[in-house]
Amino acid sequence: MKAALPPNEDARLLALYRLDVLDTPREQNFDDIAQLAMSVCEVPIAVVSLVDRDRQWFKSCLGLDATETPRDVAFCAHAILTPQETLIVEDAMLDPRFADNPLVTDAPFIRFYAGAPLIAKNGEALGTLCVVDYRPRQLNDLQKNTLRLLSNQVIQLLQLRETNIALKQERQHIEDVIKGANLGTWRWNVQTGETIFNERWASMLGYTLEDLAPVSIKTWLTLCHPEDLKTSGKLLEKHFSGELDHYECHCRMKHKNGEWVNVYARGRVISSTTDGKPLWMSGTHGDITELQRSRLQLQESEARLQTMISNFPGAVYRCRNDARWSMLYLSDAVQRLTGHHAEEFLRENGLGFNDITHVDDISRIYETVQQALINNHAFHLIYRMQHAAGHWIYVQEVGTGVYDQTGALKYIDGFMWDITEAKAAQDVIEVSEKKLSTLYTQAPMAIALNKFSDGQYVECNPEFCRLIGYSHQEVLQIGNDQITPPEYYPNDYEQLQCLHLTGRYGPYEKNLIHRDGHLIPVLLNGVLIESPNGEQQIWSFVQDITERKRIEQMKNEFVSAVSHELRTPLTSISGSLKLIVSGMLGELPDNVKNMLSIAHKNALRLTLLINDLLDMEKLLAGKMVFDMRTQSLLPILEQSVEGNAAYADTFGVRLALQADVGDLQVFVDAQRLQQILANFISNAVKFSPPQGQVEIKVTRMDDQVKIAVIDHGPGVSDEFRARIFQKFSQADSSDSRQRGGTGLGLAISKAFVERMQGTIGFDSELGKGATFFAIFPISISEEKNINQAGNTV
Amino acid sequence: MTRELTRILYVEDDPDIQAIAMMVLETISGFTVEACSCGSDALQKAVAFNPDLILLDVMMPGMDGPETLKGLRGFPELETTPVVFMTAKVQPQEVQAYLGMGAVGVIAKPFDPMTLAQELRDIWGRQQT
Known part of the structure; x- marks a missing residue:
């Protein structure tokens, strides 16, 4: 017979489920209690049964191999109907409730059952602790009582278990929190x-x-x-x-x-x-x-911002976009800028910026700001503002709108600073620039800027364009090489070297090629500068010297023509005088002979002067040809000394050749070198004290040879040093008469030495004599090599 | 067997220089000198004079030295007569140019009257050997 449902079935099931015990694994505690019940009641089966909605589930089941049975056949389903009593069925066969129960009629053939209900806190019977036997029997009072007590223990255990679970969950929760935190x-x-x-x-x-x-x-x-x-x-x-x-x-x-x-x-x-x-x-x-x-970083960054704002050379503001730019925030620096305290602007109906802005600037400012705000751009303003002290200042301002999420303008943020000084400086620069620019464009002198690296033109003034016949644009397409005749390339290079070393070049004369092909003689000066981007550039000042050159040429031609014309009569004069003075045409009275000797000497001097003039003219005109050969230096020196010995003798001066460096090969024109030495020697002799000595000294300096002519005369005065190698220069204009000479000798010598790839120079200490020298590179000639080879054979 | 230099045809347009040279060469040194004042004068007199050596000024009005030389060489008799130029133009390449025209020597102007005769003898001597 199927058991009825207890009246509190819903609450009972809820209490059961709250225990969260159904279908959990076996636990020793429950088995122990079942074991105890089994032993005390002397039965083969003991079960802790919990009655679920449709079944009974065994938390412990000893002596029977089952975990659950349907509720319909459960003895316990009957037992829970009487929570306060232990249900005892002494012989199931005899009990109408169980006689037809399959567990009775069939395996496991139950005959005896005693179940003590498991009573929860509110009296719900959740199941039983029951003992079962295969034969009819009875329980004595002790057994009944024990079963009852043990069932209480089961319920205790179940509740403890529930508490443990809750505790465990609580702990897990705490641990999760701790771990999470x-x-x-x-x-x-x-x-x-x-x-x-x-x-x-x-x-x-x-x-x-x-x-x-x-x-x-x-x-x-x-x-x-x-x-x-x-x-x-x-x-x-x-x-x-x-x-x-x-x-x-x-x-x-x-x-x-x-x-x-x-x-x-x-x-x-x-x-x-x-x-x-x-x-x-x-x-x-x-x-x-x-x-x-x-947090520290935040603090620092805030402090930094504050420092920046306070150090900012102007005022930071936040204002409304209204007609008077109502200020919401204004940094203290505004006082430095305007002379007014920030408070004056910030208080209700206080000072407005328009009140101190120049009236001519107000509408422009307003329009600029509105335009920027519409376009969501920053605005940039320069305007005039009256300082509290009365003077006007120039203010520069940068600002931008701040919008909310919907795009509506909230306010304007910006800063303003004083640019009065900068503005004044800029004005001065502008004026000065204009002045310079006028000078540059109107100058009657050509000015051009080249790159140092490749000579490309970067800039030039109109006069430069006019000079070479190119348009400004065309000039910027060409370089220095395109308008320079190739024969000037080496000289250009020399000037570049000078520029590189000293930062300047010139004065340097050369020709430029005009666009139409004709040559323009120019005089150049220039300086090396560094452009703002770090490029090296050359400013050149180009002077058109066509006219000067033309006059110079005329002068030279004139000198040349006159000299030639002078020479012919001189030839006769000096020739005939020499014949007479030599006595070849018969003896003359002494006084006549003396006079004629004077005439002859001066005729010779005139000849020398004319020869020098002609040499100079040839040099300047580039007409002088040099017969350059690699040759031994020593014979040339010996010949020079020999050739000038007689002349030295007339001054009572001795010439001493000191050439202990052996013979050296030089690449020179022997005749010109002798001319140079004759100049040196005649100067040295002229300035030597009577009975003095002039040394011609050869020294070797690595791959160069220095030929020095040393005298012990008065030396070269300081004021003469600078122009000693210039044309027509003599230390004292009276010298030419006292000492003889044209004043061209050293200028010619210098030109000769330089044309022969040498250098000329002098050392002198006033009162202790002078040393004039020429330095030439030593040649390692093939001839010499062959000679040496020949010597070894 | 070397022959001595005795007959010199001298062409010089400047009469003063000519006079000095004549003084040196004829009076002092004892040469037989035929003086001509220009190139064409020389062409007229040369064959008849039959000189050992011709001394030619370079710069002359009308026919200059080189032109005169060319003209003289037109006479078979004067084909091999040694010619010496006198000139102020004595730069090396100029000297080379004169020698290239067939001159055997160049005497620089202004000449030294004391050494002129000896210079000519030296050139003559070199020619003979």
């Missing part, structure tokens, strides 16, 4: 020092708990910053004394890597000893290093 936890026995940390506590400091074992309160004491320990100690005392509800402290703890970790500690006493002392205390340690760092 990444908190280190600690529990400290204040009395014994025993301390328990979680794994996170250790990892916060770079350790594992194992690394730190054995842990105690000493672990904390060791790792905490000593200064912070003191603070912590004081706070603890306050907490223990009840002054503080909980303990809360910031402290630094040493990380394994040596750095300090900033920790926020919080905790409280959770139990006390019987005599009121704190016993257990628990709490958390949180790593707030990052938090502090970002």
Whole structure:
């Protein structure tokens, strides 16, 4: 017979489900109780059965191989109808409720059943602790009672179990929270020092708990910053004394890597000893290093912003876009700018910026700002403003609209600063630039700018264009080489070297090629500059010297023509005088002979003068040809000394050749070199004291040879040094008469030496004589090599 | 067997220079000198004079030295007569040019009257060997 449902079936099932026990694994506790019931009642089967909606489920089942049966056939379904009583069926065969029960009529052939209901807190019967036998029997009172007590134990166990589950869940929840918050936890026995940390506590400091074992309160004491320990100690005392509800402290703890970790500690006493002392205390340690760092960064950045605003050379503002630019914020710097305190602008109906802006600028400012705001652009203004002191200043302002999420304008942010000085400076620069620019464009001298690297023109003035016949645009397409005849390339290079070394070049004469092909003689001067982008450039000042050249040529031609014309009569004069003076045409009276000698000497001097003039003219006209050969130097020197010995003799001066460097090969025109030496020697002789000596000294300097002519005369005066190699120069104009000579000798010598790839120079100490020298490169001639080869054969 | 230099045809347009040279060559040094004042004068007199050596000024009005030389060489009798130029133009390449025309020597102007005769003898001597 099927059992009826208890009147509180719904509440009963709810209570059962709350236990969360159905279909859980077997548990020893329940089996133990079943075992006890089985032993006490001396039956082969004992079961802890819980009656579910449609079945009975066995939490424990001893002596029977089953975990559940349908509720329809369950003895227990009947037992729970009488919660206060133990249902005892002494012989099921005889009980109408169970006689037809398949568990009775069929296996396992139950005959005896005794079930003590398991009663929950509110009286619901959840199931039974029951004992079963295969034969009819009875239970004595002790057995009945025990079964009842044991059923109470089962319910106790079930409730304990439920509590445990809840606790477990609670703990899990707490752990999840702690883990999620990444908190280190600690529990400290204040009395014994025993301390328990979680794994996170250790990892916060770079350790594992194992690394730190054995842990105690000493672990904390060791790792905490000593200064912070003191603070912590004081706070603890306050907490223990009840002054503080909980303990809360910031402290630094040493990380394994040596750095300090900033920790926020919080905790409280959770139990006390019987005599009121704190016993257990628990709490958390949180790593707030990052938090502090970002807070610090925020603070720094804010401080920086403030410093920037206060150091800004102008005022920062926030204002409304209204007719008077109502100020919402204005930095103090506005006082420096306008002479008015920020407060004056910020207070209700205070000063407006329009009140101090130049009346001519107000509408322009308004329009510019409105236009910028419409386009969502920044605006940029320069306008005039009257300072509180009365003077006008130029103000530059940059600002931008600030909009809300819907795109509506909230206010305008910007800054303004004083540019009066800069403006004044700029005005001065503009005027000066205009002046320079006029000078540059109107100058009657051609000016051009080239790149140092490749000679390309970068800029030029109109006069330069006119000079070479190219348009401005065309000039910028060409380089120096295109308008320079190739024969000037080496000279150009020399000037570039000079430019590179000294930063200047010139004066330098050359020709430029006009666009129509004709040559333009020019005189150049220039300086090296660095362009703003760091490129080296050359400013050249180009003077058209066509006219000067033409006149020079005329002069030279004139000199040449005159000299030639003079020479013919001179030839006759000096020739005939020489014949007479030599006595070949018969003896003359002494006084006549003396006069004629004077005439002859001066005729010779005139000849020399004319020869020098002609040489000079040839040199200047480039008509002089040099017969350059690699040859021995020594014979040329010997010949020079020999050739000038007679002349020296007339002054009572001795010539001494000092050439102990052996014979050297030089690449020269022998005749010109002799001319140079004759010049040197005649000068030296003329300026030597009577009975003096002039040394011709040859010294070798690496791959060069220096030929020096040394005298012991008065030396070269300082004022003469600079122009000693110039044409028609003599130390004293009276010298030419006293000492003889044209004043062209050294100028010619210099030109000769330089044409032969040598250098000329002099050293002199006033009162101690002078040394004039020429330096030539030594040739390693093929001839010499062959000679040497020949010598070895 | 070397022959001595005795007969010189001298062409010089400047009469003063001519006079000095004549003084040196004829009076002092004892040469037989036929003086001509221009190129054409020389062409007229040369064959008849039959000179050992011809001394030619370069710069002359009308026919200059080189032209006169060319004209003289037109006479078979004067084909091999040594010619010496007198000139102020004595730069090396100028000297080379005169020698290239067939001159055997160049005497620089203004000449030294004391050494003129000896210079001519030297050139003559070189010619003979």
